[in-house]
Amino acid sequence: MIRGSCLCGVVTYEIHGQLQSMTHCHCSMCRKIHGTPFATYIGVKGVHWLTGQNNISRYESSKNFHRCFCDQCGSVLPEESEDATDCFFVPAGGLIDPIQIRPQSHIFASSAASWYHIADDLPRHNGYSADDDSGIDQASRAGAHVNAVGGSCLCGEVAYRYRGEPNFMMYCHCTRCRQVKSAAHASNVFVDPEKFEWVKGEQQVVRYKLPAAERFGNSFCKTCGSSMPRVLPTMVVIPAGALDDDPGIEPRGHIYTASKAEWFDIADEYPQFAEGPPA
Ligand SMILES: [Zn+2]
Ligand SMILES: [Zn+2]
Ligand SMILES: [Zn+2]
Structure with missing residues (x-):
């Protein structure tokens, strides 16, 4: 049995049956929900909620298809479909038991963030599979740096922006980031507070602080x-996957790679640090 959990531990679940597929999804919905350049989903026959059913919030991102998250800590949870198919999609970053499957392809690769380049050799598809392919045409990077970089949530109630140069971008593989983003790693842009502003919906934002941590939250x-x-x-720590504009910088590197998901291979050339970034 393979179990998963949100970061705060309120919602737990287990997967039933075979792990049928594993893909990296670059669609804009996954990017906003997870805040990462891609999400990694495993297709399974069934998911059984073990605890915290009353703390699961659901958002219908497509007809009869619900994105689920913990209303306490915001961790992304397995997706539910009301269709007759008994297939569930489980975000791999939230699993706490080892898995025997590896990512097989990139899907919705043509929707990939302009700043993210796919560096591995896995097959890339425009939709869910090779059936949807007619040449991958990923958005190209805007050459000039726009004077404000905006971001927003999937439902559109919250928007924000920053002006000027960000300080840096970093990919974080720590266990907490992986669990709360339910993804291979977090991808954050760091900006000075005076450069940042909420455009709308700030009162809609839930702030979770992990009790055991000095600073970590979501x-x-x-x-x-x-x-x-x-x-x-x-x-201000901004999840890069949720940005609507190209932040105009490259990641400084991968941090906490000692805690990396065993199913994820780092294929790009950015520097890797086993723990935090060097001073
Ligand atoms: Zn939680
Ligand atoms: Zn997706
Ligand atoms: Zn929203």
Whole structure:
């Protein structure tokens, strides 16, 4: 039995049956919900909620298809479909037991974020499979840096932006980031607080602070669960996957790779740090 959990531990679940498929999805909905450049989903026969059923929030992102998240900590949970198919899609980052399956392809690759380049050799599809392919044409990077970079949630109730240069971008593989984003790793842009502003819906943002941690937390939209910026006294941490504009910078590297998901291979050339970034 393979179990999964949200970061705060209120919602737990287990997977029934075979793991049927595993794909990296680059669609804009996954990017906003997870706040990451891609989400990694496993197709399974069934998911059994073990605890915390009353704390699961659902957002209908497509007809009869619900994105689920913990209303306490915002962790992305397995998706539910009301269709007759008994297939569930489970975000791999939330699983706590080892799995015997590896990612097989990139799907919706033509929707990939302009700033993210897919570096591995897995097959890339425009839709769900090779049937949808007619040449991948990923959005190209805007050359000039726009003067404000905006982001928003999937339901559209919350929007924000920052002006000027961000400080840096980083990919984080720590266990907490993986669990709360339910993804291979977090991808954050760090900006100074005075450069950041909420455009609308700030009151919709739920802020969760992990009790055991000095600083670690998560912010998310109350309605759709999309990953949201965290405004801290000295910096704002913005989930890059939820941005609507190209942030115009490259990641400085991968941090906490000692905690990396065993199913994820880092294929790009960015520097890797086993723990936190060097001072
Ligand atoms: Zn939770
Ligand atoms: Zn997707
Ligand atoms: Zn929302």
